[in-house]
Amino acid sequence: MDSKVSVCRFFVVLLVSLAMGHQHSAQARLLKDKPDRHNAAATARWLVSQNSWGSLNTISTDLGGAPFGNIVSFSDGEHNSGTGIPYFYLTTLDPTAQNALKDQRSSLTISEYPLGTCGQKDPENPSCAKLTLTGKLKVLKEGSEEAEFAKIALFTKHPEMKGWPKSHNFQFFKLDIEDLFLINWFGGPKPLTVEEYLHPKT
Amino acid sequence: MDSKVSVCRFFVVLLVSLAMGHQHSAQARLLKDKPDRHNAAATARWLVSQNSWGSLNTISTDLGGAPFGNIVSFSDGEHNSGTGIPYFYLTTLDPTAQNALKDQRSSLTISEYPLGTCGQKDPENPSCAKLTLTGKLKVLKEGSEEAEFAKIALFTKHPEMKGWPKSHNFQFFKLDIEDLFLINWFGGPKPLTVEEYLHPKT
Numbered sequence: 133m134d135s136k137v138s139v140c141r142f143f144v145v146l147l148v149s150l151a152m153g154h155q156h157s158a159q160a161r162l163l164k165d166k167p168d169r170h171n172a173a174a175t176a177r178w179l180v181s182q183n184s185w186g187s188l189n190t191i192s193t194d195l196g197g198a199p200f201g202n203i204v205s206f207s208d209g210e211h212n213s214g215t216g217i218p219y220f221y222l223t224t225l226d227p228t229a230q231n232a233l234k235d236q237r238s239s240l241t242i243s244e245y246p247l248g249t250c251g252q253k254d255p256e257n258p259s260c261a262k263l264t265l266t267g268k269l270k271v272l273k274e275g276s277e278e279a280e281f282a283k284i285a286l287f288t289k290h291p292e293m294k295g296w297p298k299s300h301n302f303q304f305f306k307l308d309i310e311d312l313f314l315i316n317w318f319g320g321p322k323p324l325t326v327e328e329y330l331h332p333k334t
Numbered sequence: 335m336d337s338k339v340s341v342c343r344f345f346v347v348l349l350v351s352l353a354m355g356h357q358h359s360a361q362a363r364l365l366k367d368k369p370d371r372h373n374a375a376a377t378a379r380w381l382v383s384q385n386s387w388g389s390l391n392t393i394s395t396d397l398g399g400a401p402f403g404n405i406v407s408f409s410d411g412e413h414n415s416g417t418g419i420p421y422f423y424l425t426t427l428d429p430t431a432q433n434a435l436k437d438q439r440s441s442l443t444i445s446e447y448p449l450g451t452c453g454q455k456d457p458e459n460p461s462c463a464k465l466t467l468t469g470k471l472k473v474l475k476e477g478s479e480e481a482e483f484a485k486i487a488l489f490t491k492h493p494e495m496k497g498w499p500k501s502h503n504f505q506f507f508k509l510d511i512e513d514l515f516l517i518n519w520f521g522g523p524k525p526l527t528v529e530e531y532l533h534p535k536t
Contacts, residue, residue: 185457187389187443189401195468195513199391199401201443202515203464205457221458225522227515241389241403246448254494255387255407256423262405266397292456311397313404313429320427 172322173332176314179263181214186242190231202228207285218307219282223300238269261316265309272304279304374524375534378516381465383416388444392433404430409487421484422507440471463518469511481506
């Protein structure tokens with residue numbers, strides 16, 4: 133019986149590890165519960181604080197002015213103390229930073245789906261929340277106060293970035309938000325101003 | 335001892351269920367292993383066949399010509415028999431279809447990250463693959479052979495779509511691919527033509 137229990141214990145430890153592994157990859161940093169769906173500002177801020185990556189979209193002159201989406205990591209602050217403003221660590225070796233330096237028009241698109249809280253719903257189902265922040269993608273002046281904030285925000289959530297090659301000349305960028313498009317239920321996008329988003333009522 | 339074994343068995347069953355649940359949400363339909371990283375065409379086709387959603391990016395005249403990314407579901411065919419061409423089920427109640435009917439320039443951006451195969455790597459790490467398909471987003475003629483193919487492709491991978499409201503006038507769209515941007519390792523994007531992508535060597 134002791135050996136059965138010990139085999140059993142082994143499986144429990146293994147499965148906890150497996151479950152934690154999946155949780156890590158799928159739900160990294162899901163530190164807050166999803167807000168009430170009627171609270172658009174809180175929902176949008178939750179999506180930005182809990183997601184760590186999205187599609188950052190710029191205008192590509194190389195591709196005839198096409199909208200060019202690129203997978204990037206972002207951060208709006210340290211864990212659970214975000215400002216709602218997404219910061220990025222980009223190199224001009226990549227087209228996104230090149231595009232933004234020519235034309236700042238940009239959007240960041242993120243989804244609730246990879247957080248693992250949409251259950252069995254389809255990713256396009258309106259009750260599986262999605263958010264598009266549209267604005268201007270701006271490079272931050274090296275050594276400025278905001279660049280230092282971006283550095284802490286990004287390196288806290290993306291520690292690997294600290295070791296990225298200096299020769300690639302990564303720079304800190306921010307998305308200066310001008311418009312929000314949030315779907316988190318049926319009935320079309322939720323009305324939400326930049327002011328409401330940046331200063332949400334709790 | 336019997337009660338201990340039985341409690342233990344309960345935890346094993348519970349943890350298997352949890353692990354399966356996470357696997358379902360994070361790795362739905364991960365039916366093929368990741369191809370060799372040197373095979374760009376196979377890697378791009380794998381990303382398209384194993385992912386079920388991405389950011390579909392269009393030009394928004396309402397937002398001053400900004401690139402507007404939107405989370406959508408897509409399918410390139412039935413499970414493991416995809417064509418590489420992404421199909422969508424969109425309504426003009428949503429800006430993406432509205433934009434595409436005015437200006438077909440578009441891109442679809444997807445990541446390996448939500449498939450759960452990037453391990454502990456950051457989503458922006460070049461070895462965690464990412465793909466941008468750029469081209470023209472075109473509505474398919476209702477009842478055409480290609481629209482019927484799109485319907486099977488989408489409804490197989492996204493069964494929920496069958497029940498979406500008729501009153502929303504969903505239509506089938508395709509992305510006519512003109513350019514591919516694939517990063518799946520260090521050293522910049524992998525050279526990959528549309529021809530190589532559509533007819534990959536196995």
